[in-house]
Amino acid sequence: MTLLWWVLGTVFVPMFVGEFTDVCPWLARKLIHRAARRIPEPDRSRWESEFLSDLEEQPGRIWKLIWSVGVYRGAWQMRRMLGAPSTIEALRARLEAALRKLRARTPAARPEETKPEPAPNLFVSHDAVLVSPHHSRTMRDVVGEREDQRRRERLVRELERIQAGAVLQLREIHPGWSEQDLNGLLDMSAVEFARYVDGKRLPWQRTAA
Amino acid sequence: MDGPLRITMNLAKVLRVLLEDPTARFYGLEIGRAAGLTGGSLYPVLLKLEQAGVLASNWEDVDPSEVGRPRRRLYWLTSDGAEYGTRVLREAQQSVTPRRSPTLRRSLTPRRSPSSVFPAPGGATA
Numbered sequence: 001m002t003l004l005w006w007v008l009g010t011v012f013v014p015m016f017v018g019e020f021t022d023v024c025p026w027l028a029r030k031l032i033h034r035a036a037r038r039i040p041e042p043d044r045s046r047w048e049s050e051f052l053s054d055l056e057e058q059p060g061r062i063w064k065l066i067w068s069v070g071v072y073r074g075a076w077q078m079r080r081m082l083g084a085p086s087t088i089e090a091l092r093a094r095l096e097a098a099l100r101k102l103r104a105r106t107p108a109a110r111p112e113e114t115k116p117e118p119a120p121n122l123f124v125s126h127d128a129v130l131v132s133p134h135h136s137r138t139m140r141d142v143v144g145e146r147e148d149q150r151r152r153e154r155l156v157r158e159l160e161r162i163q164a165g166a167v168l169q170l171r172e173i174h175p176g177w178s179e180q181d182l183n184g185l186l187d188m189s190a191v192e193f194a195r196y197v198d199g200k201r202l203p204w205q206r207t208a209a
Numbered sequence: 210m211d212g213p214l215r216i217t218m219n220l221a222k223v224l225r226v227l228l229e230d231p232t233a234r235f236y237g238l239e240i241g242r243a244a245g246l247t248g249g250s251l252y253p254v255l256l257k258l259e260q261a262g263v264l265a266s267n268w269e270d271v272d273p274s275e276v277g278r279p280r281r282r283l284y285w286l287t288s289d290g291a292e293y294g295t296r297v298l299r300e301a302q303q304s305v306t307p308r309r310s311p312t313l314r315r316s317l318t319p320r321r322s323p324s325s326v327f328p329a330p331g332g333a334t335a
Contacts, residue, residue: 046282047252053279054238054248070249077253081260 024061028068035068035075040084047078214261216301219246219254224294227264227284231291236269236281255284263290 032055036048051071058064080086085093167182214220222244227235235243241251258264269281286294 049279050237050282051248051252053281054236056279057238067248070247071252072249074249074252078256081253081256 021061024065028055028064031065031068031072035072038072038075038079038084040079040082043082047075214257214263214297216297217254219244219250220257221298221301222246223251223254223258224263224298227286228291228294228298231286231294234283234285236283238281240284258290259284261290262287263293265290 029052032048032051036044036051039047051068055064055068055071058067076087084090170177170182223240223246226240226243237251237255240255241247244251246254255264255266259266263286264284265287266282266284269283271280273279
């Protein structure tokens with residue numbers, strides 16, 4: 001362990017220190033260039049030359065780096081004095097420009113999806129209209145009308161059947177009746193027809209009784 | 210002179226150094242060493258004074274290969290700047306009492322010129 005510390009202390013540490021001190025002037029010049037970039041045109045080249053000129057006259061390698069750090073710090077102050085926006089203002093301006101660019105960009109035209117056209121279902125649409133709360137009353141009326149119509153049709157068909165059966169029986173009972181008499185019977189209302197049938201005492205009426 | 214300057218300690222130090230010899234021309238590093246300022250605080254002061262018209266500057270008229278160093282930027286007080294600097298320093302000295310701020314008063318008081326800090330090779334002062 002002692003040997004390790006000895007190797008580190010006598011070989012590596014001086015090597016790193018020497019390397020660092022050799023790099024310091026290069027780093028200092030880099031820092032000066034970066035400091036000059038903080039200064040807006042057209043004063044940039046003038047101040048950069050002055051910084052580099054004064055850097056060359058700084059004694060020592062590490063001191064050059066320390067001095068350039070100070071120049072870099074002062075360059076920010078000079079930047080504001082020369083009318084350039086501060087970092088926050090520059091960042092805000094860049095963000096606002098990016099936002100304006102994004103808002104100005106038109107959206108890309110999307111290919112229209114080819115969906116199959118649904119078959120028209122009139123009943124569905126009609127029922128949907130009827131089911132809606134606004135048309136609930138209309139729906140009841142329509143359903144009621146349909147029911148009444150079906151009932152009426154059923155009664156009419158039954159009456160026709162009864163009338164037809166009645167006409168046949170009447171012809172059997174009264175073969176001498178003319179067609180006009182039979183048509184007159186058919187024009188009667190259902191009540192009158194029933195009363196007439198009761199009065200005539202038809203066979204099927206008597207069977208039912 | 211564009212307008213009134215905000216007098217700071219560093220600005221007063223630089224003015225004091227320049228007013229030691231109002232006709233002489235100094236380069237930035239020379240002023241900084243005499244005023245005790247490093248680059249980070251010196252150059253903004255020089256820029257402020259130059260913008261206000263107190264200072265004027267120009268590149269040194271030498272050949273870098275002959276002198277063996279880069280050209281220097283030389284600064285000197287303008288005629289208005291010398292008058293302005295003298296008045297500002299006098300007002301600043303009057304407004305600061307030694308008991309309240311001895312350090313500031315010492316910095317406003319002329320003590321030594323850059324030429325005494327960096328004597329000329331021949332021994333003569335500029």
